[in-house]
Amino acid sequence: MQDFFEFKRHKTSYRQEIIAGLTTFLTMAYIIIVNPAILENAGIPRGPSVTATILAAVIGTTIMALWARRPFAIAPYMSENAFIAFVVVKVMGYTWQVALGAVFIAGVLFALLTVFKIRSWLAESIPMSLKASFAVGIGLFLTFIGLNETGLVVLGVPGAPVRLGNIAQPSVLLAVAGFMLVIVLLARRVHGALVIGIIATTIGSIIAGITPLPASLVSLPPSLAPIAFKLDIAGALTPQFFPVVMVIFIMAFLDTIGTLIGLSMRADLLDENGNLPEIERPMLADALATIAAPLLGTSTTGAYIESAAGIEEGGRTGFSALVVAALFALSLFFAPLFTIVPPHAYGIALIVIGSFMINPITQINFGDLTELIPAFLTIVLMIFTYNIGVGMTSGMITYVLLKVCTGRGAEVKAGMWVLAALSVSLFVFLPKV
Secondary structure (H helix, E strand, C coil): CCCCCCHHHHCCCHHHHHHHHHHHHHHHCCHHHHHHHHHHHHCCCHHHHHHHHHHHHHHHHHHHHHHHCCCCCEEECHHHHHHHHHHHHHHCCCCHHHHHHHHHHHHHHHHHHHHCCHHHHHHHCCCHHHHHHHHHHHHHHHHHHHHHHHCCEEECCCCCCEEECCCCCHHHHHHHHHHHHHHHHHHCCCCCHHHHHHHHHHHHHHHCCCCCCCCCCCCCCCCCCCCCCCCCHHHHCCHHHHHHHHHHHHHHHHHHHHHHHHHHHHCCCCCCCCCCCCCHHHHHHHHHHHHHHHHHCCCCEEECCCHHHHHHCCCCCHHHHHHHHHHHHHHHHHHHHHCCCCHHHHHHHHHHHHHHCCHHHHHCCCCCHHHHHHHHHHHHHHHHCCCHHHHHHHHHHHHHHHHHHCCCHHHCCHHHHHHHHHHHHHHHHCCCC
């Protein structure tokens, strides 16, 4: 097993990888509850949706672990599920079966593009400044999510989009205490600091009466019968539905590239040219998971930015992803136990991770505005639009435009022209609602 996952080359161990896998799982276990809650707005029954969400994560993450051998977890994406539920179904009036048909089509396209190495060619055409901005932007995006989940930052009043939360609130005080505990443990080089912080904050929340104990620890998974294999591929292939298929495809396509590059940079998995060796493997794992997800009855899947939590704990191989997959499999029967972790507990891990992911900013050329401005827009728009895809597309479009307008178009690789065109098409096809 150690040889298969190349523990020696990555300077890791079973203990390190297990702690990393546990950390990643704890920071993303919320998807078990949140994804079904969102998709319920599209008419997908919540019980079966819980089972579909877990199985999609198990399948995708297992493929990532054994085929790609990378420390990245896969699960249904948050932005795409909201797009399907609130835009495609609620506003545009399509059925969830047709929407899942579009997800399936996108997954097949991903697989084909990966097999023919088109996705890797596109990824390798991205300049280092933008790759660095993906990592920084994702880190600050995670921090913003964490600040919101802990209650330290909340929606503001008119004229102020956000403001300081109620720091006298018990859950916020617990989050601050948990954050300080994690920082002290990290400073003292204690392994498993993030896990200890999450568990300690959860226990404190239970003792304080903020988080109730689950009614039961064990439960049988709801049947998949009402939603499995109910997707409508024919309905998704109609001309009027084409813009929706394109949006789902482009959003997931670009999100995956940005996430994989950003996480790989933090895990020090990129080569001397800033590329992820054998990037086709994690991309194919992502594609196969996206094909499986709509068959099960859930939305687009992809590499999760919360994998950064496990990477920060030392996860460097697919073994940590295998641990995540095993924990998701267990959650089929122990969902009440695994989902007891409150937002103000896992939120502190996201804040800490963000602080470690800003380091690649030093790889951005601040003396060249054609490099700086696209990177800057990528970072700030990821955060302030609350959408990784919007930040990436804005950065790619701006990069090409600035290079051309300053007479330096020759610096733009062929793949970047394709990515910029895809980025423009996202805004063209995005339904105006």
